[in-house]
Amino acid sequence: MSYRLLRPLLFALDAERAHHLSIAALRLLPTRAALPQDPMLESSVAGIRFPNPVGLAAGYDKDGRIAHKMHGLGFGFAELGTLTPLAQPGNPQPRLFRLVADRAVINRFGFNNGGQGAAADRIARYRRPKGDGPIIGVNIGANKDATAAGRGIADYVTGVRVMTPLADYLTVNISSPNTPGLRALQGRAALDDLLGAVMAARGGDTTPVFLKVAPDLEPVDVQDIAAACLDHRVDALIVSNTTITRPALRSPHAGEAGGLSGAPLTDLSHQRLTDFRRLLGTQLPLIGVGGIATAEQAYARIRAGASLVQLYSAMVYEGPYLAKRINAGLKRLLQRDGIANVAQAVGIDA
Ligand SMILES: Cc1cc2nc3c(=O)[nH]c(=O)nc-3n(C[C@H](O)[C@H](O)[C@H](O)COP(=O)(O)O)c2cc1C
Known part of the structure; x- marks a missing residue:
């Protein structure tokens, strides 16, 4: 059935129920679908070879149930999580x-998830050794309790230790607006402490570490984050x-927190990516989402400086094969502009 026909049925359901239903449906996808391959769209970022630049953003597959199947829909990589050390229920429903x-x-x-231990067991069943098969970020x-008690950094250290053996890359998420106090880790002193602890927790391991930031940043925040990333040798941003801002919106739910x-x-997001590119040039790969x-x-995001992109919300409206269509469109745009490989387009408007 085409998504155009399916969408009204899904939209008649509560959003969180529809989400669970879509995960259940995707679990039926074959695990061994061919990886997307196209020399024009392949590139290396942070030492990882990505078959194409379009990834699934975090939050769709929080517990790592289907991330290893998303290449079957055309994604070049998938980021599961956010996972916290302990399982937690998140905020009361409705919340989507x-x-x-x-x-x-x-x-x-509010980071509802089954905890890193359960996810690690699940992921280990479908990927050992890592690096073999689709690219998965964690x-x-x-x-919430650790953050409230000022022990947030210890939780990231735990996450690095537990998830490094299973992840092609790790993302340190300090930008969710739904865990009170979390975004405070974006401040310079806290960020130095956090990144110092996270990078040290890797020990001798070289799994790349990416940092994920909010769009709601003042110029001084952008400067501090850029400097901290370089100081601590973060692999990508x-x-x-x-966003917690509310541009002009028309929908009845516009007032929800x-x-x-x-x-x-x-x-x-495009503007914030441009800001970081202006400061960082080519010193640090950027991922636009x-x-x-x-x-x-x-x-446009790639030309502004993104080596890779990710998406989530548009899939709700455009359906599961959006990544495939975007890749086909990207190829046409590269051909139109006489660019042989997507990596050559990164930052050409910057
Ligand atoms: C329902 C929902 C849940 C999300 N959960 C997470 C999360 O757990 N961790 C995270 O880093 N980002 C999370 N995000 C943010 C997305 O990864 C992405 O950064 C953001 O939605 C912007 O991309 P988009 O406009 O393509 O959705 C979530 C987004 C949505 C819509």
Whole structure:
């Protein structure tokens, strides 16, 4: 059945139920589907060879149930999580809202997940050794209680230790708006402590560590984060998570608390990526995420400096094969501009 026909049925359901249903459906995808391959779209970032630049953003597959199958839908990589050391229920429902007229989503899940131990057992069943098969990133966070008690950094250290053996890359997520106090880790002193502890926790391991930041940053925050990433040799920066700002919205759920994603985030995320590129040049790879729904938007983000892109919300509106369509469109845009490989387009507008 085409997604156009399916969508009204899914949209008739509560958003969180529809989400669980989509995960259940994707579990039926074959694990051994061929990896997407196209020399024009392949590139290396942080020492990892990505078959194409379009990834699944964190939050869709928090517990790592289907991340290893997303290449079957055309994704070049998938990021599971956010996973915290201990399982936690997250905020009370309802906590996920579709803003249909705005092509947007608001969520205030608050890191609901089954914990890193359970996820590690699950992931180990489908990938050993890592590096063999689809590229999977693991996004780690801190439990709500640990964050409230000022012990958030210890949770990231635990996450590095538990998930490093299973992840092609790790993402340190300090940008969810739904765990009180978490975004405070974006401040310079806290970020130095956090990144120092995280990089040391890797020991001799060289699994790349990415940092994921919010779009809601002042110029001084952007400077501090860029400097800290260079000082601590972070491998890539993911820009951005959801926004707590509310641009003009039309939907009835516009007033819900939480992080806003999808179309209203496109310009803000693009702007923040541009800010980081201006400061960092080619010293640090950037990953662009936020309101990407078309090949043109993905291409614009790449030309602004993103080595890779990720998406989530647009899939709610455009269906599961969006990544495949964006890749096909990207290829056409590269051919139109006489660019032989996507890596050559990174930052050409910067
Ligand atoms: C329902 C939902 C849950 C999310 N959960 C997480 C999460 O657990 N960790 C995280 O780093 N980002 C999470 N995100 C943020 C996305 O990864 C992404 O950064 C953001 O939604 C912007 O991209 P988009 O506009 O393509 O959705 C979540 C987003 C949504 C919509």
